Amino acid sequence: MAMKTLMFVCVLVAALALVAPMAEAQLGGIGGLIGNLLGLIRITGTLFCTVDGNMGVNGTATPVFPNALVQLQCGGSVVSSSTTNGNGIFSVVLDPLQVLVPELLNNCNLAVKTPLSNCNASLPSVGVLISSLQLVGSTLVGLLNVTNLIPAGFWVLRP
Numbered sequence: 001m002a003m004k005t006l007m008f009v010c011v012l013v014a015a016l017a018l019v020a021p022m023a024e025a026q027l028g029g030i031g032g033l034i035g036n037l038l039g040l041i042r043i044t045g046t047l048f049c050t051v052d053g054n055m056g057v058n059g060t061a062t063p064v065f066p067n068a069l070v071q072l073q074c075g076g077s078v079v080s081s082s083t084t085n086g087n088g089i090f091s092v093v094l095d096p097l098q099v100l101v102p103e104l105l106n107n108c109n110l111a112v113k114t115p116l117s118n119c120n121a122s123l124p125s126v127g128v129l130i131s132s133l134q135l136v137g138s139t140l141v142g143l144l145n146v147t148n149l150i151p152a153g154f155w156v157l158r159p
């Protein structure tokens with residue numbers, strides 16, 4: 001019985017040794033193909049509960065702006081949107097087929113539609129936080145090549 005089990009394990013190991021490089025080569029081939037197709041664009045950042053939405057003098061201890069609606073606007077129309085989480089973080093993921101990086105850098109803005117007074121009643125209830133976008137490079141996430149963009153810096157657009 002023990003002999004049979006041992007033989008079975010040996011056969012299994014041999015089979016795996018044979019199959020694994022093939023699977024890897026095949027995946028590599030598919031990965032190369034998919035790698036060209038599966039590019040994604042991710043826009044992410046943290047919104048702070050300050051007069052201009054940026055980090056204050058107290059650095060990371062600056063209070064954040066949760067539950068804020070952040071819109072990605074290109075040429076005046078809304079392309080996508082995200083709501084900040086409890087840590088003030090928003091994230092918009094785009095397919096490069098929707099919009100290209102040069103377009104995002106030249107023609108798009110983030111606009112915060114929720115008034116600042118929602119996170120701190122002492123802050124203004126009018127005016128919209130606006131930021132252009134900045135490229136910070138790309139990261140590989142599995143088979144995905146993710147191009148990362150962040151807000152270049154918020155400022156207040158007064159009505």
Ligand SMILES: *[C@@H]1O[C@H](CO)[C@@H](O)[C@H](O)[C@H]1NC(C)=O
Nearest residue numbers: 050056057058059061062063
């Ligand atoms: C920075 O932190 C200090 C100490 O907690 C606090 O007194 C001060 O009000 C903070 N400043 C701002 C702008 O939040």
Ligand SMILES: *[C@@H]1O[C@H](CO)[C@@H](O)[C@H](O)[C@H]1NC(C)=O
Nearest residue numbers: 049050051063120121122123
């Ligand atoms: C609310 O905003 C005011 C004005 O900027 C600031 O002095 C105060 O520290 C803020 N309060 C909190 C809880 O962040």
Ligand SMILES: *[C@@H]1O[C@H](CO)[C@@H](O)[C@H](O)[C@H]1NC(C)=O
Nearest residue numbers: 035039138139140145146147
């Ligand atoms: C990921 O995409 C960027 C932008 O298109 C490109 O410059 C970079 O070479 C790509 N990286 C890989 C590993 O394919």
